[in-house]
Amino acid sequence: MTTAKHEREIQKLMTEITELLVTHHGGSLTEDALDDGIKMLHRGFDLAQTSHAEQRRKSGEPYLFHPLRVAHLAARYWMGFSSIIAALLHDVVEDTPVTIEEVEEAFGTEVALLVKGLTKVEDAELSREALKEETYRNHILVAIEDIRVLCLKLWDRIDNLRTIDALKPEKQALIAEETRKIYIPLARHLGMGRVAEELESLSLTVLYPRRASRYRRVLAGINKRSEPALRRVRTDITSEFSRHRLNVTLKDNWRSFSVEGALRIGRGVAALYSLEVLVDSTMDAYMALGLLHRMYQPITGKLRDHLNTPSQHGYQALKTTVQAGEYRLRIQITTRKLERFNEAGVLAPGFEFRKENFAGLMRSLLEGESVFDTERLRLASATIQVYTPHGESRMLPEGSSALDFAFDIHEKLGLYAFRARINGQTRLLKTPLMDGDQVRIETVDVPGVLPKWLDWAVTPKARNSIRRYLRSIVRENNHND
Numbered sequence: 001m002t003t004a005k006h007e008r009e010i011q012k013l014m015t016e017i018t019e020l021l022v023t024h025h026g027g028s029l030t031e032d033a034l035d036d037g038i039k040m041l042h043r044g045f046d047l048a049q050t051s052h053a054e055q056r057r058k059s060g061e062p063y064l065f066h067p068l069r070v071a072h073l074a075a076r077y078w079m080g081f082s083s084i085i086a087a088l089l090h091d092v093v094e095d096t097p098v099t100i101e102e103v104e105e106a107f108g109t110e111v112a113l114l115v116k117g118l119t120k121v122e123d124a125e126l127s128r129e130a131l132k133e134e135t136y137r138n139h140i141l142v143a144i145e146d147i148r149v150l151c152l153k154l155w156d157r158i159d160n161l162r163t164i165d166a167l168k169p170e171k172q173a174l175i176a177e178e179t180r181k182i183y184i185p186l187a188r189h190l191g192m193g194r195v196a197e198e199l200e201s202l203s204l205t206v207l208y209p210r211r212a213s214r215y216r217r218v219l220a221g222i223n224k225r226s227e228p229a230l231r232r233v234r235t236d237i238t239s240e241f242s243r244h245r246l247n248v249t250l251k252d253n254w255r256s257f258s259v260e261g262a263l264r265i266g267r268g269v270a271a272l273y274s275l276e277v278l279v280d281s282t283m284d285a286y287m288a289l290g291l292l293h294r295m296y297q298p299i300t301g302k303l304r305d306h307l308n309t310p311s312q313h314g315y316q317a318l319k320t321t322v323q324a325g326e327y328r329l330r331i332q333i334t335t336r337k338l339e340r341f342n343e344a345g346v347l348a349p350g351f352e353f354r355k356e357n358f359a360g361l362m363r364s365l366l367e368g369e370s371v372f373d374t375e376r377l378r379l380a381s382a383t384i385q386v387y388t389p390h391g392e393s394r395m396l397p398e399g400s401s402a403l404d405f406a407f408d409i410h411e412k413l414g415l416y417a418f419r420a421r422i423n424g425q426t427r428l429l430k431t432p433l434m435d436g437d438q439v440r441i442e443t444v445d446v447p448g449v450l451p452k453w454l455d456w457a458v459t460p461k462a463r464n465s466i467r468r469y470l471r472s473i474v475r476e477n478n479h480n481d
Contacts, residue, residue: 006062013068014045017084020075037081040107044085047106051096058166066159067091073155077347078340082107083148086114090156094119117149118156150186151347154195157183161202176206191345193315201256212257219254219272226269226327233324237277240291246284249336251276270321270328277333282307285333289318292331296322307334315342384435396433400458403429406441407462414465416443430456449473 018038026034048067055063071087079087085107092098093115100119104112157179164172180203187196205212234250241248253274277292279285285307292298302321317334340348385393386405394408402422406429407414420427421440433439449469457463 006065010049010064010068013065013072014042017041017068017072017075020072021081021084024075024078025080041081041085041088044088044107044111047098048088048092051092051098055095057163059163060166063091063095066163069159070152070155073158074152077151077155077344078349079148079151079347082110083114083152086111086118086148087152087155089115090118090152113146114149114152117146118152147190147346150190151192154183154187154192154199158195158198158202161199161206164202164206172206176203179203187345191315191341192343192347193345194343195345197256197258200258204257215257222269222272223254226273229325229327230269230273230275233327233329234275236295237275237292240295241288244287244291246288246291247280248288249278251278253332268327270330274330274332276339277331278336278339279333281335285318285335288333289320292320292322292333296324296329298322299328302330307338317342384433384437386433386436387438389438389440391438397458400433401429401456402427402431402433402439402441403453403456404459404462405433405439407457407465408459409441411465413441413443414462415447415449415469416445418442418444418448429453 018041021037021041022034025037029037049064052063052067057063057066067088067090070090071084074083074087089098089103089107089111093100093103100112100116103115160175161179164175167175179199184196184199184203187193187199201212230252237250238248253276255272255274277288279288299321302319304319306315306317306319316338317332319330319332321328321330323329334342384396384398384400386396386400387393388409394405396404396408402420403414403417405420406417417429419442420429420431421442422431422433422437424438447469449466451470453466454463457466
């Protein structure tokens with residue numbers, strides 16, 4: 001039974017979800033399509049409310065708040081009507097008598113596919129660990145078809161971590177570790193850097209509560225001591241940019257609790273704080289950089305131009321470090337449009353997501369030695385860009401070797417690879433590649449695959465191909481014997 005206070009909170013969340021959908025998508029829909037979307041949204045809410053009516057979470061709050069908060073997060077990050085309805089219904093098949101067929105009949109195939117991708121696998125004959133692996137497989141198989149499944153799963157995981165206190169400590173630890181192994185690398189691979197940061201901070205807070213408490217206490221002290229000086233810097237920048245007619249927004253970014261943040265806690269403002277400078281255009285960003293370097297002494301070797309060459313999964317900004325009075329400050333300059341990409345990755349309007357690359361990674365993970373190759377996924381969450389002899393670019397996980405490059409081009413090229421020429425220099429196949437390398441693979445007439453190649457390869461695609469070939473040799477030898 002919900003109280004009057006709960007009813008007000010529920011209504012507030014639904015109103016905000018509707019307003020976000022209308023704001024983000026109203027302009028691209030006809031009036032009739034928008035009306036139909038809003039009607040279906042409220043039908044989805046009604047089904048969620050009815051289905052979860054008697055359910056409570058471990059904390060005692062009405063269960064309905066969880067899918068509502070997940071839907072609210074999804075709406076904030078530009079997801080559309082079908083995604084929001086799926087977020088509202090993501091637990092009804094798993095936790096109530098509602099079937100996936102009923103969801104499909106009421107809301108269509110698109111919503112049903114998303115709900116199915118978010119539903120845990122149930123099988124009385126499987127162990128808990130096997131069920132978990134099959135659930136991962138279900139997430140990935142649906143995500144290959146529709147990436148929104150993983151995005152919704154990230155919002156689901158964020159809300160679960162934010163409200164995890166009511167669970168037993170051992171259960172909390174399992175969820176936190178799973179988040180670090182699976183969902184943080186996935187978020188990074190989708191370009192959702194801010195989401196990955198929050199997931200990491202929430203997970204580490206569960207695992208290391210005392211360290212997290214100390215970190216936030218020390219950070220609050222540094223923030224308080226440095227605020228007067230930082231306020232003067234912001235005022236001076238705003239004044240100078242205004243004088244040059246640059247429309248600017250300044251944002252403070254304090255590093256959230258993380259492994260890296262904990263290591264930097266004793267190094268002061270420069271290690272824990274960055275100032276984000278938002279302007280209207282790329283030209284304005286370069287002008288802003290010039291003005292900042294005239295105002296404050298730039299630190300040699302700290303300038304990074306990620307407007308021309310986006311970093312890793314699409315992050316785009318100019319990065320510099322300056323000496324501003326008593327403090328050394330890290331500053332990131334980007335446009336208001338690009339800030340949305342930096343924050344939301346694949347979900348940001350206009351984001352160029354390499355869907356085929358992602359689908360290939362997901363398929364290769366499913367073909368690996370384990371059901372979900374978490375170590376390979378972690379490596380794949382940071383990428384480099386390398387080039388073929390003809391100038392075609394290929395994206396590979398950071399730490400990839402020339403052998404990985406060969407298999408990325410074609411399995412046959414990998415199996416027959418002999419050595420590589422990297423930037424014109426002859427190198428071994430195990431040589432790690434660097435961002436920007438140009439690679440040519442030299443081959444032989446007979447495959448030279450060796451077991452040690454598994455130590456040289458990073459990508460699931462290469463490792464799976466090597467394993468298959470080695471097994472085929474073993475089977476052939478046994479058959480001949």
